[in-house]
Amino acid sequence: MRICGNSIIIMLLLACSLDVLAFEPWNVPGPEGGRKNPLKADKNVIENGRIFFMNTCKACHGEQGLGNGVIKAADMTTAKFQSQTDGELFYKITTGRGQMPSFKAMNSNDLWQVIIFIRTLAGGAKQVLKKNAMLNLIIDVNKPEKQVTGVVYFMDEAGQKQPLEKIKVGFYVQRMFGLLPVGSKYTNDKGYVRLDFPSGIIGDTIGNLNLVAKLEDAEYKSADALATVKWGLPNTGLKKAERTLWATNKLAPVWLILSFTLTLLVIFGVIIYVLLQVRKIHRLGKIV
Ligand code: HEC
Incomplete structure (x- = not known):
């Protein structure tokens, strides 16, 4: 920014508004730049770093x-920025300069994680092309445990199934309006997730539930798998039906049938009585 002050006003405005002025070189004392990142890049580290960033x-x-x-x-995103060592970045982040604050007070683990995330920014915003993956459910209905297993894999060029590790699979139960989450898990190194299904969830009249599993990952396209399992509590629903007029006779309580019939009889009785009286008046009129 100092360069601005030395230039003529127009140049200054032009230069500043065009953002052509880069920051002054920022050198890091040798030994500091040599510090090694204690963390290795993996999905969790990158994800935590991303959140921190x-x-x-x-x-x-x-x-x-x-x-x-x-x-x-x-x-x-520039090559120049990315050519710095993790140690150099760590030094700058913890030291700060000008408007760049010092993050010395932060947990250093968080900072090493954010450095790993920053590496994924190289080359600018890339179009994220999500890869294809598949999700299958395995349920052993003969087992007493309510356990659902999901398998996540992709097909390699040779047409072989390759398991995918550390992929999040969310489990839901289908409801009239949307999905009720019942848990989520990450796949193991064989691509498996296992969920113990919670008890006490109400299903249809005989306890059937529609289970939905979803592959939820930033790198892979979402995929769904469905299964119907008899793991719910039967929804008898009688209580509600008893109270409705449109319930079948069998479900309707006696008092409701009786009072309904009585009301109908009274109404028709009044109508017939009125009609009879009208006929009487008509006859009397003829006689006179
Ligand atoms: C308040 C604004 C602000 C925030 C918040 C901020 N930065 Fe900066 N950062 C800057 C500015 C401005 C510079 C340029 C400083 C200079 O070169 O004088 C910079 C420079 C840097 C540099 C050095 C760039 C180089 O190549 O010399 C790194 C590394 C960096 N920031 C990382 C981070 C990280 C990681 C975070 C979050 C933990 C962060 N910054 C948060 C404003 C900010």
């Missing part, structure tokens, strides 16, 4: 790390 860094660095947040900040 979105909460703490996005405001200035922008959602995609382009440095286009509420203020101009460093662009994290």
Whole structure:
């Protein structure tokens, strides 16, 4: 920004508004840059780093790390930025400079995680093409335990099933209006998830439930699997039916049938009585 001050006003405005001014080089003392990241990149680390980034860094660095947040900040997608070592980034994040705050007080584990996430920003916003995966359910209805197993895999070029690890599978029960979540799990190294189905969920009249499993992952397209299981409590529903007029006679309580019939008889009786009286008046009129 100092360069602005030395230029003529027009140049200054132009330069500043065009954002052509980069930040001054920021050098890191040798030994600091040599620090190694104690963490390895894996899905959980990247996901935690992403959450931390979105909460703490996005405001200035922008959602995609382009440095286009509420203020101009460093662009994290450039080759120049990415060529720095993890140690150098850690030093800058914990030291701060100018408008870049020092995050020294933060948990260093969080910072090493966010550095791993920042690496995924390289090259700018990439079109995320989700990959295909499949989800199957296995349920042994003969077993007394209410247990559902999901298998997540993809087909490799040779047409072989390859299990997918650490994929989130959410389990739901289908309801009239939407899905009721009953739990979620991550697949193991064989691509399996196992869920102990909760008891006490009400199903249809004989306890049948429609179980829905969903593959929920950032990298893979969502996939659903459905199964009908008799794991619910039977929904007798009688209590409600008893109270309705349109319930069949068999379900209607005696007092309701009686009072309904009586009311009908009274109404028809009054109508017939009125009609008889009218006929009487008519006859009397003829006589006179
Ligand atoms: C208040 C705004 C702001 C926030 C919040 C912020 N930054 Fe920055 N950041 C900046 C600015 C401005 C610079 C450029 C500073 C300079 O070079 O003088 C910068 C520079 C950096 C650099 C050094 C870039 C380079 O190549 O020299 C790194 C690394 C960095 N930020 C990481 C982060 C991380 C990680 C977070 C979240 C934990 C974060 N920043 C949060 C504003 C911010």
